[in-house]
Amino acid sequence: MTSLGAIAISITLPIILVSIALFVISIYLDKELLIVVENNTVTVLPASCGSKIYVVFNNSVTGSRVEITYRYCRSFEGRYMITDSAAYEYYSMGFMDVNKSISSYRGEYIAFCSESSIYIGIDGFGRHVPPGSCIVVTSLGMVLKNMLREIPGFPWISIPT
Numbered sequence: 001m002t003s004l005g006a007i008a009i010s011i012t013l014p015i016i017l018v019s020i021a022l023f024v025i026s027i028y029l030d031k032e033l034l035i036v037v038e039n040n041t042v043t044v045l046p047a048s049c050g051s052k053i054y055v056v057f058n059n060s061v062t063g064s065r066v067e068i069t070y071r072y073c074r075s076f077e078g079r080y081m082i083t084d085s086a087a088y089e090y091y092s093m094g095f096m097d098v099n100k101s102i103s104s105y106r107g108e109y110i111a112f113c114s115e116s117s118i119y120i121g122i123d124g125f126g127r128h129v130p131p132g133s134c135i136v137v138t139s140l141g142m143v144l145k146n147m148l149r150e151i152p153g154f155p156w157i158s159i160p161t
Helices: 085-092 098-103 140-149
Strands: 003-006 016-020 023-029 033-038 041-046 051-058 065-072 076-082 109-113 118-122 125-129 134-139
Touching (some): 085 098, 118 134
Antiparallel strands (some): 003 109, 016 023, 016 134, 023 033, 033 041, 051 065, 051 118, 109 134, 118 125
């Protein structure tokens, strides 16, 4: 069964980190750069505020292709899901407007797990991850902020929230 999850954590730093389970890749995105760290190689690509992020996979119950789209500029904003009627019914359970739910999402964290392979694309950059993997996209700013909180005497600097 394909499992979708999204948890919102608010911050103001416009940077994200993508960690992919069972796959060694890190992706950092700010308002101007997309930095990919993979197998000790760093690739730097242009990006922009409003970057399109999309996740594509096949629903393991219906077999349907599913694409979920977000935009990123300081936080994730859900846009829409594209799929067929079988998968839409599966996710809506007959009573929820899936696209309304996705488009209302605002936050700093998204996660996807799938028994099938997952494809993530960000502004022309894309990667497939193997079946049984998860993709977790979270703000690098939030990671750094949480690390700083572990330092005795924090906050010795001001981080806007």
